[in-house]
Amino acid sequence: MNRKIGDQTFELVSKPTIIGTGCFVGEKEAYGPMGKYFDGYSSDDTLGQDSFEKAERKFFERAINIALRKTRLKPTDIDYMIGGDILNQLVSTNYTARDFQIPLIGVYGACSTMSESLALASGLMSGGVGKTVLCLTGSHFSAAERQYRNPLEFGNQRQTYSQWTATGAGCVILGSGDGPKITKIAFGKVTDYGVSDIANMGAAMAPAAYQVLKAFFIDTKTIPRDYDIIATGDLGKLGSDILRDLLMKDGYYLGQNYMDCGHSLFNSEQKTFQGGSGAGCSAIVFSSYLFEKLKNKEINKMLLVATGALMSTTLNQQGETIPCVAHVVEIMNLKEKVNG
Amino acid sequence: MNNEKRNQNYLKYVEQKSPKASWFKSLFHAFLIGGAICCFGQMCGDIIKSYFPLMDILLIGTWINVIVITLTILLTAFGVFDKIARFGGAGTIIPISGFANSISSCAIEFKKEGLVFGLGAKMFYIAGPVIANGVAYSLIVGIVYYILQILAVV
Numbered sequence: 084m085n086r087k088i089g090d091q092t093f094e095l096v097s098k099p100t101i102i103g104t105g106c107f108v109g110e111k112e113a114y115g116p117m118g119k120y121f122d123g124y125s126s127d128d129t130l131g132q133d134s135f136e137k138a139e140r141k142f143f144e145r146a147i148n149i150a151l152r153k154t155r156l157k158p159t160d161i162d163y164m165i166g167g168d169i170l171n172q173l174v175s176t177n178y179t180a181r182d183f184q185i186p187l188i189g190v191y192g193a194c195s196t197m198s199e200s201l202a203l204a205s206g207l208m209s210g211g212v213g214k215t216v217l218c219l220t221g222s223h224f225s226a227a228e229r230q231y232r233n234p235l236e237f238g239n240q241r242q243t244y245s246q247w248t249a250t251g252a253g254c255v256i257l258g259s260g261d262g263p264k265i266t267k268i269a270f271g272k273v274t275d276y277g278v279s280d281i282a283n284m285g286a287a288m289a290p291a292a293y294q295v296l297k298a299f300f301i302d303t304k305t306i307p308r309d310y311d312i313i314a315t316g317d318l319g320k321l322g323s324d325i326l327r328d329l330l331m332k333d334g335y336y337l338g339q340n341y342m343d344c345g346h347s348l349f350n351s352e353q354k355t356f357q358g359g360s361g362a363g364c365s366a367i368v369f370s371s372y373l374f375e376k377l378k379n380k381e382i383n384k385m386l387l388v389a390t391g392a393l394m395s396t397t398l399n400q401q402g403e404t405i406p407c408v409a410h411v412v413e414i415m416n417l418k419e420k421v422n423g
Numbered sequence: 424m425n426n427e428k429r430n431q432n433y434l435k436y437v438e439q440k441s442p443k444a445s446w447f448k449s450l451f452h453a454f455l456i457g458g459a460i461c462c463f464g465q466m467c468g469d470i471i472k473s474y475f476p477l478m479d480i481l482l483i484g485t486w487i488n489v490i491v492i493t494l495t496i497l498l499t500a501f502g503v504f505d506k507i508a509r510f511g512g513a514g515t516i517i518p519i520s521g522f523a524n525s526i527s528s529c530a531i532e533f534k535k536e537g538l539v540f541g542l543g544a545k546m547f548y549i550a551g552p553v554i555a556n557g558v559a560y561s562l563i564v565g566i567v568y569y570i571l572q573i574l575a576v577v
């Protein structure tokens with residue numbers, strides 16, 4: 084049986100292995116500091132489609148194909164996939180699943196979808212539901228802009244504390260065998276500290292990351308220094324600074340081992356202000372840079388804490404504040420047991 | 424725990440922590456771009472006047488508007504206008520160029536959902552509220568002006 088430790092954390096008994104990943108990104112992401120780790124990119128952000136929503140789906144498709152090729156699997160080998168995106172009704176995920184004919188569990192966790200999918204998939208697999216499971220998340224700058232903000236060509240100024248939705252999709256395949264394993268998972272509580280400015284996502288989401296990280300540290304009796312890397316999803320520079328401050332108040336010090344996927348996705352010349360955001364952000368950084376480090380054993384113990392702002396533009400206009408959530412996934416390179 | 428108090432403190436802290444745009448720099452950029460647009464308009468007016476000295480001043484004004492609007496729409500279509508606006512801020516929004524951009528950018532964006540329910544329905548997505556408020560406020564100003572006239576103040 085999987086064991087619940089403390090308030091929010093679960094320790095997995097049969098620990099699923101990350102057997103392969105794939106990601107496909109846009110041009111801006113490819114020219115950022117993480118560029119050399121990505122599997123592929125396109126300078127045409129429509130990928131030959133006539134709308135950005137259809138293009139996002141193409142990004143998903145390419146990420147899956149790369150991951151399948153790397154793991155030498157066929158779509159029929161996958162038991163089911165868990166994934167989501169930030170467009171209404173999870174259109175990209177649903178249509179991708181239609182084209183691949185893989186059973187689908189669609190989840191909405193806004194930008195936290197990657198760690199939500201990984202946590203759900205590993206929990207289910209540990210309970211015997213599925214042997215090979217695919218997790219999928221992505222986002223597209225232009226598609227997100229038209230749903231959440233203004234038309235692309237509309238001339239307005241971006242706030243200095245705003246972030247830039249990442250274009251790209253990441254795909255992670257879980258199975259069994261050697262490799263980095265998912266050992267513990269913790270689902271976060273929906274946290275709302277009253278931020279209502281939809282441009283300031285970092286400030287809205289930082290308390291959610293704080294809530295679940297603090298609970299995880301208490302449950303597992305660990306401190307941030309016990310991990311080689313603690314990676315949040317898309318808090319951006321401002322949000323990361325806030326998270327450091329919040330955890331510091333409780334005596335948890337986030338040092339050099341802390342990184343934010345969004346903040347490290349772009350460099351300062353790319354004018355994204357606080358860095359990247361969007362569901363694709365943690366997905367592409369985890370499936371490329373972080374997975375590579377795990378595979379090469381440069382890091383052996385890490386936490387992925389993707390954060391999501393569960394906002395609706397309708398309710399925001401009705402005066403509601405932004406509820407946020409974050410989920411923790413602990414990934415480890417376990418030492419191989421010598422059989423007796 | 425008292426959430427209201429916690430949220431208030433947090434929002435105050437965020438306000439402090441968030442980087443702020445330098446308003447002197449923003450004002451200067453707006454002055455530069457806004458001024459340039461207005462100078463361009465004046466230049467067009469002067470050129471028209473030198474070729475057609477008998478043209479009515481109101482008609483010249485209309486021509487200036489037509490020229491600025493057309494140019495804005497062209498720049499929007501070529502993807503240049505949003506870059507100028509990102510620099511100029513209110514300097515590009517307040518002149519008629521901002522209005523033209525808000526309509527044309529929506530028209531481009533929502534064309535994919537079809538000519539009637541996409542473009543037709545959403546073209547005034549941003550400009551619509553501006554028109555509605557403009558009409559409402561001018562009505563109020565009109566009533567105030569009418570009362571002041573009766574009272575012989577103006």
